[in-house]
Structure formats: structure tokens, C-alpha cells
Amino acid sequence: MNNKLMDSFIASNKVIRHELGSTAADILAELNSKYTFWDNKNQLLNRGGALYFFTSLNDLRSETGYSKNVISKHIKILKEHGLVKSIQQGLNKPNLYSINKNEINCFITKHENSFKDWQRIVREVKLYSLSNINKGVNDISGITNKEIQESSNKCTTNNLYTNNKSTKNFITNRASSVNEFYLSNKLEDIIDNIRSCTEKQKEKGTTSLFEFLCSIVPYFEGFIMSEKDKALLVAIVDSEIEVHKFSSRIISNAININERQKNARFGNLFVGVKEMVTNYNNLF
Incomplete structure (x- = not known):
């Protein structure tokens, strides 16, 4: 098997999975991966002080396996929590997305104790x-x-x-x-x-x-x-x-x-x- 495919895991954060659900966490992990990819290539786009990248719902579907309706719904959840921003490009054009890493870190810190309490209960x-x-x-x-x-x-x-x-x-x-x-x-x-x-x-x-x-x-x-x-x-x-x-x-x-x-x-x-x-x- 292709080694690249063998390494193609969606590494979503456990705290975010607990608070927002596995689907939202997976989609955020994939968006973060794409952000990192374009950042390494120095091809992120500056829009109003935030750095954006292009991706389509079809692309996200092909990477996560979720339907476009499910992806759209959970991107909305991520946006409501301030973890993701998006700009609509118009008809037949992919949206622009930005990952707010500071907000993600703050979100994880805020809910980390709640997650650890839940882990302890489950393990007991x-x-x-x-x-x-x-x-x-x-x-x-x-x-x-x-x-x-x-x-x-x-x-x-x-x-x-x-x-x-x-x-x-x-x-x-x-x-x-x-x-x-x-x-x-x-x-x-x-x-x-x-x-x-x-x-x-x-x-x-x-x-x-x-x-x-x-x-x-x-x-x-x-x-x-x-x-x-x-x-x-x-x-x-x-x-x-x-x-x-x-x-x-x-x-x-x-x-x-x-x-x-x-x-x-x-x-x-x-x-x-x-x-x-x-x-x-x-x-x-």
C-alpha cells in the first residue's frame, strides 16, 4: 500500500472532539492541515489581517468522507465558536477559510479540565x-x-x-x-x-x-x-x-x-x- 495513504490520518484534538463532537473536530483538523500546507508554501492570502486558503466542500468531502451538508453544518459550528472564518467567493468558486489558532488554543485550555473529568469518570x-x-x-x-x-x-x-x-x-x-x-x-x-x-x-x-x-x-x-x-x-x-x-x-x-x-x-x-x-x- 502507498505509504502516503498509510499515513493519511485525521488527527483531531480530543478536547474539541469532546466539546463539539467528532465530526466538527475532524473537519477542523482537516482545515488546519490545509492551512499548514499552504502556509509552508507561503501561499496564504491576507484578507483583513487574517490569512486564508482556498478549499471546496467537494475537496473536504473527499478528505473526510462526510457529506457536504454535514460539512457545512459543522463548519457553521466551528465559526460560531470563533475557531474558523470563511469568505464566500461567489458562484462556482471555492470558499476561503482561515484557522484562528489563538482561539483554538484558548478553547482547548478552557475546556481541558472538563474533558479530563469526563475521562476520569469513563475510566472508573x-x-x-x-x-x-x-x-x-x-x-x-x-x-x-x-x-x-x-x-x-x-x-x-x-x-x-x-x-x-x-x-x-x-x-x-x-x-x-x-x-x-x-x-x-x-x-x-x-x-x-x-x-x-x-x-x-x-x-x-x-x-x-x-x-x-x-x-x-x-x-x-x-x-x-x-x-x-x-x-x-x-x-x-x-x-x-x-x-x-x-x-x-x-x-x-x-x-x-x-x-x-x-x-x-x-x-x-x-x-x-x-x-x-x-x-x-x-x-x-
């Missing part, structure tokens, strides 16, 4: 074998096939948001804190994958997300995704908030529903999340 979580993890997921998603069938027969769904609820109240199998960390990571993986896929694939991914959320709450067996459910999930997936900041909240809500501390409504999975997600309230 007790590790379970794959067999125990799978067992835990099975416990959550619903006991025996016979019991699942019985619960489906007793489940009522009228396909309306927050009216999607079950009258079943005899289930004793519950999600536990043992599974919470694993399920949060699983949820993050699902949403990150949807965010990175093409628009054509996103609908299938949203359905998979709905099925996953229903699988971890036995009360939701037999639920069918309504248009309002779908709109809610799309708004969460399309939001700019990093997944790790709300994934644990959703799983915690699922546990509370299983333990009857919250009503068995699909919308109750997102209690506390709506304040985090842009335009969530517009769905009501």
Missing part, C-alpha cells in the same frame, strides 16, 4: 464482558418471546406524540445502572452514524433510532413511529448539540420509565433534553 466505570453486556440489553428489551407477545397484545398505540403509551403495568424487568453506560454509548453511536450519513440514508437511520429507543423500554413494545415522533427524532439528530451531552439523560429517563417513576409515554424519554436541543419546543 466498571468494565463488563461482552456476554454480560448482551445479557443486560436482553433484560432491558423484554424478557421471553412469550412475554413480549403478551405485552404487544396489551399495548395500545394511536400513533400520536405523547399519546403513544402502554396500558401494560405488570412488567418487572427493568433497566439498571449496570447497563446505563453501555446504552448511552450505543445511543451516541447510532446518532453519530445518522449525522454522518447521506440524506437518503437518514430516514432509515431515524427508524433504527426509534426502534432502539423502544427496545430499551419494555412498555414501548409494539409502538409505531408517528410523524410527530419522527419530527422529534430528526430535530434531535439535526441539532448542533454534542450527543454525549444528552445521551445519558435519555437513557436515565428510560430507566425511570421502566421503574414507573415516569409515565410510559415516548415523549418522556426526552424530559430535560428539550432545553438542550435547538428548536425542540417548536415541535409542540
Whole structure:
């Protein structure tokens, strides 16, 4: 294999990955790489005191693998945090981009302690074998096939948001804190994958997300995704908030529903999340 390709890694910063998400961090790393390349050639362009370089969305897509919509969305995030600047060149011309290295360093310094705290928490979580993890997921998603069938027969769904609820109240199998960390990571993986896929694939991914959320709450067996459910999930997936900041909240809500501390409504999975997600309230 070509040694150049073997060395073609996207080395994104860990703190930025934690705060802004892996996609934004990857795109920033690629922009920084291009900045360095043109800087070494002394071909950066001075515009208003900042140094810029040319690159197109197609070029960034070819280097990162992300769709142009995903790239545009995350460049906007980077710009909002002052890490990147851009100048539109007009029709059929590539944009100019500038990397603000001082702001990047300040951003990393500002969030470094938060990242280290998160690392410490993750490392202290007790590790379970794959067999125990799978067992835990099975416990959550619903006991025996016979019991699942019985619960489906007793489940009522009228396909309306927050009216999607079950009258079943005899289930004793519950999600536990043992599974919470694993399920949060699983949820993050699902949403990150949807965010990175093409628009054509996103609908299938949203359905998979709905099925996953229903699988971890036995009360939701037999639920069918309504248009309002779908709109809610799309708004969460399309939001700019990093997944790790709300994934644990959703799983915690699922546990509370299983333990009857919250009503068995699909919308109750997102209690506390709506304040985090842009335009969530517009769905009501």
C-alpha cells in the first residue's frame, strides 16, 4: 500500500472532539492541515489581517468522507465558536477559510479540565464482558418471546406524540445502572452514524433510532413511529448539540420509565433534553 495513504490520518484534538463532537473536530483538523500546507508554501492570502486558503466542500468531502451538508453544518459550528472564518467567493468558486489558532488554543485550555473529568469518570466505570453486556440489553428489551407477545397484545398505540403509551403495568424487568453506560454509548453511536450519513440514508437511520429507543423500554413494545415522533427524532439528530451531552439523560429517563417513576409515554424519554436541543419546543 502507498505509504502516503498509510499515513493519511485525521488527527483531531480530543478536547474539541469532546466539546463539539467528532465530526466538527475532524473537519477542523482537516482545515488546519490545509492551512499548514499552504502556509509552508507561503501561499496564504491576507484578507483583513487574517490569512486564508482556498478549499471546496467537494475537496473536504473527499478528505473526510462526510457529506457536504454535514460539512457545512459543522463548519457553521466551528465559526460560531470563533475557531474558523470563511469568505464566500461567489458562484462556482471555492470558499476561503482561515484557522484562528489563538482561539483554538484558548478553547482547548478552557475546556481541558472538563474533558479530563469526563475521562476520569469513563475510566472508573466498571468494565463488563461482552456476554454480560448482551445479557443486560436482553433484560432491558423484554424478557421471553412469550412475554413480549403478551405485552404487544396489551399495548395500545394511536400513533400520536405523547399519546403513544402502554396500558401494560405488570412488567418487572427493568433497566439498571449496570447497563446505563453501555446504552448511552450505543445511543451516541447510532446518532453519530445518522449525522454522518447521506440524506437518503437518514430516514432509515431515524427508524433504527426509534426502534432502539423502544427496545430499551419494555412498555414501548409494539409502538409505531408517528410523524410527530419522527419530527422529534430528526430535530434531535439535526441539532448542533454534542450527543454525549444528552445521551445519558435519555437513557436515565428510560430507566425511570421502566421503574414507573415516569409515565410510559415516548415523549418522556426526552424530559430535560428539550432545553438542550435547538428548536425542540417548536415541535409542540
